[in-house]
Amino acid sequence: MGWKKMFGRKKLPPFPRDFWLEEMEQARDDAAALIVPPEYQGRLKYLFFPGCQLGASDPRYPQAVYQLLLRAEPATAMWLSCCGAPSYWVGEIEQYRSVQAEQHQQWESLGRPQVVLACMSCKKIIDYVLPDIQPLTVYEVLADSGLQLPLYPQLPELALADPCMSRDEPQVRQAVCTLLERMQVPYQILHQDIHTLPCCGFGGNIEGPNLAAAQAAAQRRISSEERPILAYCVNCRDVFAGAGKQSLHIIDLLTGLNGLERPTPHLSLRRDNRRLAKALALGGEKEEFLGISLEISEETARMMDESLLSADHIRRLIARAEQSGDYFIDEQQIHIARLPLCGVTIWAEYRPLGGRQYQLISVYFHRMEVEKTDEAAGK
Amino acid sequence: MERKLVCARCGKTLENKETYFAYFGHQLHTDLPCCPQCGQVYVDKELAEGKMRNTEAELEDK
Numbered sequence: 361m362g363w364k365k366m367f368g369r370k371k372l373p374p375f376p377r378d379f380w381l382e383e384m385e386q387a388r389d390d391a392a393a394l395i396v397p398p399e400y401q402g403r404l405k406y407l408f409f410p411g412c413q414l415g416a417s418d419p420r421y422p423q424a425v426y427q428l429l430l431r432a433e434p435a436t437a438m439w440l441s442c443c444g445a446p447s448y449w450v451g452e453i454e455q456y457r458s459v460q461a462e463q464h465q466q467w468e469s470l471g472r473p474q475v476v477l478a479c480m481s482c483k484k485i486i487d488y489v490l491p492d493i494q495p496l497t498v499y500e501v502l503a504d505s506g507l508q509l510p511l512y513p514q515l516p517e518l519a520l521a522d523p524c525m526s527r528d529e530p531q532v533r534q535a536v537c538t539l540l541e542r543m544q545v546p547y548q549i550l551h552q553d554i555h556t557l558p559c560c561g562f563g564g565n566i567e568g569p570n571l572a573a574a575q576a577a578a579q580r581r582i583s584s585e586e587r588p589i590l591a592y593c594v595n596c597r598d599v600f601a602g603a604g605k606q607s608l609h610i611i612d613l614l615t616g617l618n619g620l621e622r623p624t625p626h627l628s629l630r631r632d633n634r635r636l637a638k639a640l641a642l643g644g645e646k647e648e649f650l651g652i653s654l655e656i657s658e659e660t661a662r663m664m665d666e667s668l669l670s671a672d673h674i675r676r677l678i679a680r681a682e683q684s685g686d687y688f689i690d691e692q693q694i695h696i697a698r699l700p701l702c703g704v705t706i707w708a709e710y711r712p713l714g715g716r717q718y719q720l721i722s723v724y725f726h727r728m729e730v731e732k733t734d735e736a737a738g739k
Numbered sequence: 740m741e742r743k744l745v746c747a748r749c750g751k752t753l754e755n756k757e758t759y760f761a762y763f764g765h766q767l768h769t770d771l772p773c774c775p776q777c778g779q780v781y782v783d784k785e786l787a788e789g790k791m792r793n794t795e796a797e798l799e800d801k
Contacts, residue, residue: 685748688781696744696781707782726787727795728762730771730780 378702379668380446380565381455383630386672387412387442388459390649391634395426395641396437396470404473405435408498411479412442415637416630417594417609418622423640424615425478425498432505437470440638443482449564460489467493476501478611480525480532480593481563499592502614503535503542510616513544518608519585521550521600523593524559536592536610543613547590562595571666578603588620598624628664629656631672648716650679655719664723673701677708678718694721703727744781746774753781760791763798 391412396404408429410422426438444459463486467475475495477483486495502509520540526532533554540547551557561567561577578599582589588606590613591597600607602624612618625633631649639646652675656664664670681687681697688696692711699706709722744753753772758780760767773780782791 686779687747688744688753688779689747690742690744695747698782705782707784707787722784724784724787726782726791728760728767728791730782731759731761 379670380450381452382670382672383416384412384442384444384446384459386631387416387440387634390647391415391440391631391638393440393638393641394437394466395439397430397434400435400437402471403435404437404470405433406437406476406501407467407470407473408436408438408476409443409478409482409495410438410440411477411482412446412634413594413598413630414478414611415440416633417598417625418617419633419636419640420617421478421594421609421611421615422637424617425611426641428502428507428614429476429498432501432507435473436476437473438641439466440634440641443479443485445481445485446565448485457489460485464490464493478594480523480529481595483529483532484525497532497535499532499535499539499610503538509539509543509614511544512613513546515545517546517548517587518590519550519587520547520590521560521581521596522554522557523591523596524557524563525593527555527557530554532592539610539614540590545590545613548587550585550589560593560596560599562599567668574599575603626661626665627668628661628670631670648675650675651716652678653715653717654678655713655717657720660720660723667723667725669706669723669725673699673706674708674710674720674723676701677706678710705730744772746777746779748779749774749776751776762795765798767794 406429408426410425415422422438422440426436429436443463444456447456447459475486475493476498477486477495478498483495483497486493520536522533558581559577560581561574567574582600582603582605588608589600590608590610591600592610594609597607597609601622606620608618608620635649636646649672654671654674656671677697677699680699681695686697690696694709694711696707696709704725704727706723706725708720711719711721713719745751746753751774754775755770756773757768758771758773771780771782
């Protein structure tokens with residue numbers, strides 16, 4: 361039975377599904393940006409589309425890759441947005457086609473430049489629905505460029521993990537290998553048969569409904585591998601890093617941004633990362649969602665990751681509570697408030713720090729709907 | 740020591756009252772702290788992540 365039918369029949373609670381759709385909408389809305397060099401307006405050669413996860417993983421990635429592309433070809437624009445894959449994965453086909461139609465329109469309005477992608481899921485989706493776009497990957501463009509790249513002959517041997525979305529895309533793997541050879545990176549391909557590449561566990565956003573299945577997929581992919589992993593899909597890199605593996609993205613080698621030990625970024629803080637990626641691309645300051653600044657401990661962020669709660673949910677909860685006065689307060693002046701959110705009720709305990717700053721102390725949720733008591737005055 | 744909570748809107752200390760829950764077409768009830776004036780109910784972390792989560796899982800599996 362598909363997702364849509366199961367929700368319709370109330371066989372599944374909706375929360376995990378809506379989390380990923382919210383991620384997509386955030387990437388297409390307040391984290392979206394189009395940067396076009398004014399001198400190349402109307403005569404662009406490339407349109408770089410990093411996808412929704414590159415800046416969510418490391419806010420510096422999109423701008424760093426864009427700078428590389430600009431060195432290779434100055435007539436290059438960058439568009440921060442999302443290809444619509446999350447809506448496809450949850451079966452929202454109409455929404456997905458609408459996203460794709462908007463993208464096609466944007467591409468047309470920019471004069472049909474060559475689209476350049478960093479994410480193989482974006483490529484699969486665009487190839488399937490918008491075949492006239494015929495996108496390339498940033499790895500192909502950089503491999504064909506004469507750019508001088510940094511050298512890494514001293515690195516330990518890396519295991520190159522192709523993403524599952526590279527199945528039947530040998531030209532992309534070849535471009536990645538060309539870049540690695542040009543950078544003198546010691547490496548071996550982890551899974552040779554490009555037609556049967558396994559998934560890291562990210563695909564389909566199964567982490568929400570079945571975290572154990574996602575973690576098992578990651579373990580199957582890397583458990584017997586002793587070498588550090590080199591990925592060219594940011595989701596794979598983050599999944600492997602989250603499974604405790606030393607992991608690099610090829611962008612780290614191309615730009616020198618990160619080493620082998622970068623931990624997986626918190627799922628709950630990815631919307632903040634996207635906003636920072638946008639600010640870095642536009643050369644401005646990051647804006648806080650609803651103007652609320654939050655202090656979140658490492659432990660709380662980890663718990664929020666597992667519960668598919670974003671820092672933005674907490675900002676909405678606090679904004680609603682502080683505006684309406686609907687919260688409880690304890691002897692320590694800690695505020696406790698709730699937010700109904702697509703089938704669940706989120707609770708947060710937080711301490712006001714002055715102005716619009718708050719320290720998040722605890723977060724939890726339940727799916728049951730709590731009704732008011734019969735005895736409540738005036739009810 | 741039991742945590743003393745006050746409703747910020749009404750200034751009243753929460754009191755235990757019989758409270759009804761609904762989930763997947765089922766209705767359950769128990770005593771929970773709530774504001775005696777506006778009726779806002781407080782669910783603590785232990786209840787949400789313990790009994791409520793177990794009951795939700797049981798009802799989802801039915």
